[in-house]
Amino acid sequence: MRIRHSLAHLLGAAVKELYPDTKIATGPAIDNGFYYDFDFKAPITDKNLGKIEQKMRELTKKVKSFDRAEISNKDAEKLFKGNPYKLELIKEYTKDGQILTTYTSGDFVDLCAGPHVESMDEIKNAAFKLERIAGAYWKGDEKNKMLTRVYGLAFESKDALLAHEKQQEEARKRDHRKLGKELKLFTISDLIGAGLPLLQPKGMIIRKEIEDYLWSLHSSKGYDRVWTPHITKKSLYETSGHASKFGKELFTVKGGDEEFFIKPMNCPHHMQIFCDNQFSYRDMPVRYFEPATVYRYEKAGQLSGLTRVRAITQDDGHLFCRVSQISEEVGTIVKIIKEFYTTMNMMNGYWVRFSVRGDDKSMYLGSDEVWEKAENALEKAAKENKLNYTRIEGEAAFYGPKLDFMFKDAIGREWQLATIQCDFNLPERFDLSFVNEKGADERPVVIHRAISGSLERFMGVMIEHYAGAFPLWLAPVQIKIVPIRENHNEHAEKVAQELRDAGFRVDCDTSEGNMGGKVRDAKNNKVPYTIIIGDKDIEAKKISVESRDKGQLGQMDLKEFIKKTVKEKEDKK
Secondary structure, rough: OOOHHHHHOOOOOOOOHOOOEEEEEEOEEEEEEEEEEEEOOOOOOHHHHHHHHHHHHHHHHHHHEEEEEEOHHOOOOHOOOOOOOHHHHHHHHOOOOOOOEEEEOOOOOEOOOOOOOOHHHHHHHHEEEEEEEEEEEEHOOOOOEEEEEEEEEEEEOHHHHHHHHEEEEEHHHHHHHHHHHHHEEEEOOOOOOOOEEOHHHHHHHHHHHHHHHHHHHHHHOOOOEEOOEEEEHHHHHHHHHHHHHHHOOOOOOEOOOEEEOOOOOOHHHHHHHHEEEEEHHHHHEEEEEEEEEEEEEHHHHHOEEOOOOOOEEEEEEEEEOOOOOOOOHHHHHHHHHHHHHOOOOOOOOEEEEEHHHHHHHHHHOOOOOHHHHHHHHHHHHHHHHHOOEEEOOOEEOOOEEEEEEEEEOOOEEEEEEEEEEOOHHHHHHOOOOOEEOOEEOOEEEEEEEEEEEEHHHHHHHHHOOOOOOOOOOOOOOOOEEEEOOOOHHHEEEEHHHHHOOOOOOOOOOOOOOOHHHHHHHHHHHOOOOOEEHHHHHHHHOOOOEOOOOOOOEEEEEEEEEEEHHHHHOOOOO
8 A cells, every 4th residue: 555655646746747736635545546636727638647647657766755744734734825625634634633744755745644665666667557537526525626536556566457457347348337238137217316226127037036045045044024114204213323323314205294214224113023022032033034125315426327326125134132142143144145155156255344343432322331242242253153254443333343245256356245233232222122031121132134235236246247147047038049930930939838837038039030130139138048949950859059158059859958957047056
């Protein structure tokens, strides 16, 4: 990160040298490089990047070091006079009692806490490049001025940079927004609104298959399905604490003189279902499962296809248990997660973020004692289940610590998908209890869990993971039948019906047009199997099969093909 941070400064220095009237804002290092936000007097475009990049390369030869200095707030205000962004930061930092520091590189001075490279030899000119320009509001607030953000890529070597660029090119080909449109999986309508995707019939097939698979993994493990409405009285989220924590993200709706929230999460509803029963220790754990759609206001600029939406369908589950049952229950959830992601071919290289409270206790509900209990219980479960976890400070949910599972897709990008969260707070806020062995009331622990996360986001990830070429069990059209000529249509329809009776989704293309065009259409739509029906096939009482993944399979007996593909589908290969 030192190299990337130092390159951000060189970017600022290059821009100031080329465009002296520019006001610089902030420029941090990020996972794959760096960026800097600028307030240009005259707008620039991507065409200017080559010139700026060349200036940066010149500076790597001219600048000898990054020199740190402490500075008083008055001297800092003089140094950055005329730059409202730096002056605002100076006031914020000194208000919190921070010591101000600057780093000087050549003629460029920036307000910065560091650190930077000790020698410019650490920066390899062939291992960085400027990538793109984007708009960014000052401090991420859409009420503030829009600045110009210049992104750069930086890696430890030229080969690493080239590998990243290759991955990015592959990612553009796999973009779920592009493939979703081409394959007719989902629609974004301006009349309905951003972040509210519509699933086409083919997209709905994929979603339903995922949802059914998720339920099959839970149905034998003591989970019960429940249903909750889409709106609720405000008092529910005032009791849970969500109203004060997520007020700006909540949609409201009015009916007569009453005001309601549109449901932003399911957990408070599930608390009410539990509360309306008289459970004893013999009933514990109690497990609820609901794939429910919730609604949260996300800023328009952050919305993207299926991966960032305002209508979010969670494969949500809440289980109520005793402290002594936490490890076993987490173990069951972990087994479900591993089976699910093994099926999706994403288990290689997974790891887990064990997210705990940060230093700012005001961001979280509950006492120190409750949080210590929850964190210890969840970490104990993680150890007992031999999870590859890393403790991350400040990333917990507002009501409890969590285990976030990180998976890599087919091209090596990392996604946070499954989650397990341990919650001692909501049972207390809703005064939940069951009767223990002594006849006394005992407070349950709630474990929140989601296997796929949101179904919309997970679908977006899967479209890109498989590049639209879904395995047989997920494919919207599993088999396409192409009769060579019109006189083969009747036999083709009989084959299609036999395949449908065996449980397959079949497209029998008896439309006008040549065979080549129909086969190309099957390939463009990434159909797993294409069956050709012609005179020789009818005479031999066989079918000619082409596999999307393995090429020509030649003539096969229909019953043999059905037996083979039924097993492939059932095994979810």
